[in-house]
Amino acid sequence: MSELAVRYKRKTPRHEIQVTAPQGAVSHVHLPDDNAKAHFVTALLKARGELGEELELFGEPAATVPPTRREKLRMRVGAVSPIVGLMSNLNAWENISLPAAYHGAPPLPEVAQLATDVLTKLGAEPDYFFARLPDELGLLERKMASFVRLLVAAPELMVFDALEDGLSYAECKHAARFEAEYRARQPNGTVLYVDTREDS
Amino acid sequence: MLQALREVEGGIQLSLNVAARLPHLRRAPILESFLRQVYFTGVTAAGGVIPRACGLGVIIIAVMINMLDADVDLAVKILLLLVFREVGPLAAAIVVILRTGTAVSAEMAMMRVSGQTRALRYLGIDLYDYLVLPRVAGCMLATLALTFYVQFLAVLGGLALSPFIIEASFWELTNRLFELFTPVDFFYSTVKSLLFGFAISACCCWHGLNPPDLTNNAVPKVVTKAVTQSMMLVLLINAVFAYVVFGILFFGLVKANV
Numbered sequence: 001m002s003e004l005a006v007r008y009k010r011k012t013p014r015h016e017i018q019v020t021a022p023q024g025a026v027s028h029v030h031l032p033d034d035n036a037k038a039h040f041v042t043a044l045l046k047a048r049g050e051l052g053e054e055l056e057l058f059g060e061p062a063a064t065v066p067p068t069r070r071e072k073l074r075m076r077v078g079a080v081s082p083i084v085g086l087m088s089n090l091n092a093w094e095n096i097s098l099p100a101a102y103h104g105a106p107p108l109p110e111v112a113q114l115a116t117d118v119l120t121k122l123g124a125e126p127d128y129f130f131a132r133l134p135d136e137l138g139l140l141e142r143k144m145a146s147f148v149r150l151l152v153a154a155p156e157l158m159v160f161d162a163l164e165d166g167l168s169y170a171e172c173k174h175a176a177r178f179e180a181e182y183r184a185r186q187p188n189g190t191v192l193y194v195d196t197r198e199d200s
Numbered sequence: 201m202l203q204a205l206r207e208v209e210g211g212i213q214l215s216l217n218v219a220a221r222l223p224h225l226r227r228a229p230i231l232e233s234f235l236r237q238v239y240f241t242g243v244t245a246a247g248g249v250i251p252r253a254c255g256l257g258v259i260i261i262a263v264m265i266n267m268l269d270a271d272v273d274l275a276v277k278i279l280l281l282l283v284f285r286e287v288g289p290l291a292a293a294i295v296v297i298l299r300t301g302t303a304v305s306a307e308m309a310m311m312r313v314s315g316q317t318r319a320l321r322y323l324g325i326d327l328y329d330y331l332v333l334p335r336v337a338g339c340m341l342a343t344l345a346l347t348f349y350v351q352f353l354a355v356l357g358g359l360a361l362s363p364f365i366i367e368a369s370f371w372e373l374t375n376r377l378f379e380l381f382t383p384v385d386f387f388y389s390t391v392k393s394l395l396f397g398f399a400i401s402a403c404c405c406w407h408g409l410n411p412p413d414l415t416n417n418a419v420p421k422v423v424t425k426a427v428t429q430s431m432m433l434v435l436l437i438n439a440v441f442a443y444v445v446f447g448i449l450f451f452g453l454v455k456a457n458v
Contacts, residue, residue, distance in 0.1 A: 045322045075324060084319045089307070099323045101229045102330065153323075 005157050005190040007056040008040060008049075021157075023058070026179065026191040037196055041081050041161050047073040058156070078155030080146045080163060080178070086134040092141075093130035096149045106152065115148045118181055122174060140171040147178050157190045158182050164195075207406070207429075214406050215398070217328045218336050224329050225337060233330065237338025241300040242345045249295050254350055258357035260287075265365050272368045276376045279358045280385065286438070288351035289389050293396040293434045296343050297427055301404045304335055305426035308408020309419045317409065327409065336401040343397030347389060384445075392441050399433040 006021040017036055021027040031037045039053065047070050048062050049055035055062040057073050065073060086095045093115070100111045116126045122144055134142055143163065150158065160179075164172045179191055224230055261283060265275050308331065311317050317327055359373050407426035411418035 071324070074322075079322075083315065084322050085315055087316055087319070088310075088314070098229055099325065102227060102323075102325050104227070149323075 003059055004056065005058055006044065006192065007054075008043065009054040010036070010039060010049075011052060012036075021190055021192050023190050024188050026193070028193045028195075030195055030197045033196055037161065037194055038083065041079055041083055041159060041194060044077050044157070044159055045074065045079055045081075045083065047077065075153070076156045077159065078150040078153055078157070079159035079161055080143055080150060081159065081161030083161065084146065086142060086145055086149075088134050091131055091133050092137065092145045095134065095145055096130075096152065099149065100152050111152050114152060118148050118151060119144065121181065122177060139166045140174055143167075143175060143178075147181075151182065151185060154186060155189070156186065157192065158186070159192045159194060161194050162196070163193065210406050210410065211402060214328075214332065214402050218333055218402070221326075221329055221333050222337070224333060227329070230329055230334050233334035234338045237300075237335050238342050238345075240303070240342075241296060241339055242342030245295055245299055245342075245346060246349055249299065250292075250346060250349055251353060254291070254353035254357055258354060258361055261354075261358040262361050262365055265362060270366055272366065272372060272376055275358075275362050275366055275368070276373055276380055279355055279362075279373075279377060280380055283354045283358055284351050284381075284385055285388055288354060289347045289393045289396060290434070290438065291354075292343055292346040292350045292393060293400065294431075295346060296339065296397065296400055297430045297434070300339055300342075301400050301427050301430050302423050304339075304401060305404040305408040305423050306419055308405060309411045309422040312409055312411055313414050313416060313418060331409075332402075332405045335405055336398060339401035340394050340397035343400070344390060344393045347393035347396075351389065388441070388445055392437065395437050395441075396434050399437060400430045403430045403433055 003023045004020055005023040005025075006019060008017070008019040010017045015032050015036065017031060017040070019029050019040065021029070029040070031040060039050070043049050043053055043055050043062075044057070047055075047057055047065065058076065060069075060073065062070070062073070086092075087098065090098065093112075096115050097108055097111050100106055101108060115130075119126045119129055124141065124144060129137075129141065129145075132141075134145070137145065163175050163178070167175060182189060182191065225234055261278060264270075264278055264282070268274060268278075270278065308317075311331070317331070320327060320330060355377070359370055359377070362368065362373055363370050404426040407422050407429070411422045
């Protein structure tokens with residue numbers, strides 16, 4: 001049996017939510033509503049469960065992880081999500097390169113190369129893309145910028161939170177390429193698509 | 201009362217955090233943000249606002265010299281005591297509050313309300329490092345530069361205007377000014393303007409990062425509170441400085457043992 005990247009449990013008066021995602025696999029999670037989805041994604045990003053939540057990341061129970069290890073655990077998780085938006089006063093390039101510039105790794109020329117490659121494959125014109133502020137980008141382009149920013153950090157668990165929300169059919173086809181791009185760079189990475197149930 | 205204590209505690213914590221993180225200014229994005237802040241607060245203000253503020257200062261000096269029927273000594277003392285020590289740093293501080301204080305508090309509150317500060321945390325970026333430190337350090341440096349600029353323009357304007365009001369030449373007034381000028385005047389206005397810059401930016405950052413709620417309605421409330429409290433802090437620092445350095449508070453009603 002393969003190891004789990006995520007094990008999550010939350011009990012509310014209305015629902016009992018249980019999520020498991022095997023390491024290295026692609027999993028689809030449908031949660032009952034936006035609130036449950038926000039709780040789940042936030043718990044993953046914080047590597048910490050709130051009251052009534054149980055979370056295990058890469059086999060480690062989040063509740064007992066000391067703060068220094070939690071920080072490392074958090075860095076192994078990334079999400080293309082409205083919860084982790086772009087900085088409105090920075091252009092796309094500054095947004096993409098910000099974490100690398102702040103943490104000092106990887107070097108910025110490497111980030112520029114990766115971003116240019118991925119954006120070109122996703123059908124964008126990198127120079128024009130980089131120069132624009134988030135407000136000047138379309139919804140798909142904003143998701144692309146968030147995705148490229150995450151690729152630089154190379155997380156072991158990639159969460160796509162309501163990836164297709166607000167996108168047209170043609171744009172959804174573009175967004176579907178994100179997984180292949182991630183897989184090309186992280187062959188052993190785990191992909192988790194999170195959405196709400198269509199009937200909710 | 202509890203809210204006021206919370207604000208004081210928050211302000212102290214923010215100040216200590218900024219002081220502890222000063223070496224982080226070397227990091228590329230923080231340094232860039234710092235330079236942007238210096239440019240926005242110092243350079244863009246120097247173009248139009250400051251000369252107008254200085255012009256107003258010069259007119260006040262002219263009126264005072266005329267009203268007090270001043271001689272050379274009194275005119276120079278007014279320039280030194282009033283313009284150099286008090287009006288210069290205060291005028292610069294007011295410009296910084298009106299331009300930078302409003303912008304910083306609104307920007308921070310918007311970032312907080314729209315979830316951008318949360319996004320920074322998830323990216324492993326420290327808010328104090330990336331948002332607060334460059335703004336506070338940049339604002340301090342820019343306030344100091346603006347103060348020198350205001351002092352230079354206002355004193356020069358006062359010296360140029362005074363010969364039309366009193367019977368003294370420009371050079372006579374200038375020579376007397378250099379005779380009366382002491383290093384204390386320089387250090388006094390330097391330390392005071394750095395403190396003004398620190399108080400304004402720390403206050404505006406704190407209010408921006410701690411809006412009363414997370415709706416768009418909170419933004420104007422934050423700006424109003426930040427600007428009002430910054431102004432109060434500046435006046436308080438000014439009064440404390442006057443008391444500590446020159447031993448005079450409340451127009452001489454309270455005197456320090458210095």
